[in-house]
Amino acid sequence: MILSWVDGQPADGLPVHDRGLAYGDGLFETIKVVNGRPELLDRHLDRLALGCERFAISNDLAALHSQIIAFSAALGDGVAKLVLTRGDGKRGYGPPAVCRPRIILMAAPLPDYPAEHFEKGVCLYPCATRLAEQPALAGLKHLNRLEQVLARAEWQDSAFAEGLMRDTSGRVVEAVFSNLFIVNSDVLLTPSIERCGVAGVMRGELLERARQAGVETQVCDITLGQLLGAEEVFVCNSLYGIWPVRQLETRVWPVGPLTRKLQRLVADLSSNT
DSSP states (O other), X not given: OOOEEETTEEOSOOOTTBHHHHHOOEEEEXXXXXXXXXXXXXXXXXXXXXXXXXXXXXXXXXXXXXXXXXXXHHHOSEEEEEEEEOOBOOSSSSOOSSOOOEEEEEEEOOOOOOHHHHHTOEEXXXXXXEEOOOTTTTBOOBSOOHHHHHHHTXXXXXXXXXXXXXXXXXXXXXXXXXXXXXXXXXXXXXXXXXXXXXXXXXXXXXXXXXXXXXXXEEEEOBOHHHHHTOSEEEEEETTTEEXXXXXXTTEEOOOOHHHHHHHHHHTTHHHHO
């Protein structure tokens, strides 16, 4: 059964004048649902609220929260993709003076990632595609994902589970669909996303849990040299949790103790959501 709602009602299509389709004028969230409960929902909605504020899209987040809860209950287990667009508009970039945002919810099965990604780690592909530096969009899950589409098209070899992405200045930013962390001298570091990149909800959860566990954390610019010189590397997102990174080109890493500790810290996420 295909489960999809538009503005709270079952639907399988969109009006052709939707600005999300025409211009990518909107935002999205990819929410893991387990036993009918959406994980990290407050973090997802906080990021969505920030995007609505920057895009000047008005929305009733309390009503949206209720809609997600109902959709998740109908889904049971799977992935709920929430898309919020500015709604319909006439031709041209200028947004309408009055808009009616459109809420789209689509269900998909949970991805069946190999257990060895979690246990033994993954290889990163060194993507040539660079992330443009645009602070107005930095941190958001906006609908313009062409950089990620281009980057993911660079490899077909299943030996690579993810790809490393840098910005146009060469700084390490993230992976194609994950955030990235490195460990040096028991300090947990993750790239700044002030210029570009996504403020992943698992990234935020990990930073908070690590600090609560007494782990020193830093959010800062990270060069490729710093990444290659790191003691541990891992990637994370809200669907799979944490994958250790074991290789990037000729550089090989062990699965380190802090990576394992953080995997354990988020292992109980479903039961505490």
